[in-house]
Amino acid sequence: MTRILLVEDDLLLSEGISYALRKESYLVDCADSIEKAWECLNKGPSLVLLDVNLPDGDGREFLKRLRSANKVPVVFLTARDSEKDMLEGFDAGCDDYITKPFPISVLSRKIGLLLKGVAYLDKSLYYQGDFVYDYAKKELTIQNVPVKLTATELRLLEYFLKNRGQVLTREQILENVWDSYENFVDERTLNVNVRRLREKIEKxxxxxRYIITMFGIGYKWKEA
Structure with a gap:
């Protein structure tokens, strides 16, 4: 199940939002202060809903500190609705900004789109929803659960991520993933490894959802 961290000091609002999200099968951790939010982050949420005005500080400052080490999607939920406030929120690093009051249906839709659509690549991490790959550590987690991959599966995954969204021919994949390591491989070897990788990363x-077969050509990594 996807975990969401809700940082909101209004108890009634927090209870209402968390109740609605749990009905949609999300796991929801609630924090009413920045201090508690830091503690809850250890549980590895896939998304954070964050108020700006909190008892022990400013949500924007919290987000700036968070962004120095964590790329989790963050949505501001706040009554501060001026253009200046919104720009400051995005400058702090938020992925979306929702002003109070708001329909739960709108919040739910935005959460769904972020979790399905967030996909970005930096020097060390790739995120797509709850799919996270750490290039430096060669570690993959899905819904915060480690996924063990073989050396070949890691090379195959990294090649797909490097060329995400592009149609890759079987010849391209064989040449770039295997050639410098194992000279004598064929398309059957590729098919077997793609199948094994899918079994580990696909629901x-x-x-x-991720590795799409392009019939007669090869494969493509699809971003949601």
Missing amino acids: DPKNP
Whole structure:
């Protein structure tokens, strides 16, 4: 289940939002202060809902500190609705900015879009929803659960991520993933490794979300 951290000091609002999100099968951790928010971050949320005005500080300053080490999607939920406030929120690093009051249905839709659509690549990390790959550590987690990959599967995954959104021919993949390591491989080897990788990263390997077969050509890494 996808975990969401809600940082909100208004108890009634916090209870209402968390109740609605739990009905949609999200795991929700609630924090009413920045101090408690830092503690809850250890649970590895896939998304953070953050108020600006909190008892022990400013949510924007909290986000600036968070962004120095964590790329988790963050949505501001606040009554501060001026253009200046919104720009300051985005400058702090938020992914979306929702002003109070708001319909729960709108919040739910925005959360769903962020979790499905967030995908970005920096020098060390790749995120797509709850799929996180650490290039430096060669570690993959899905829904905060470590996924063990073989050396070949890691090379294959990194090649897909490097060329995400592009149609890759079988020849390209074989040449770039295997050639400098194992000279004698064929398309059957590729098919087997793609199948094994799908079994480890796809919720439904027969209907893949990430590695899409391009019939007669090869494969493509699809971003949601």
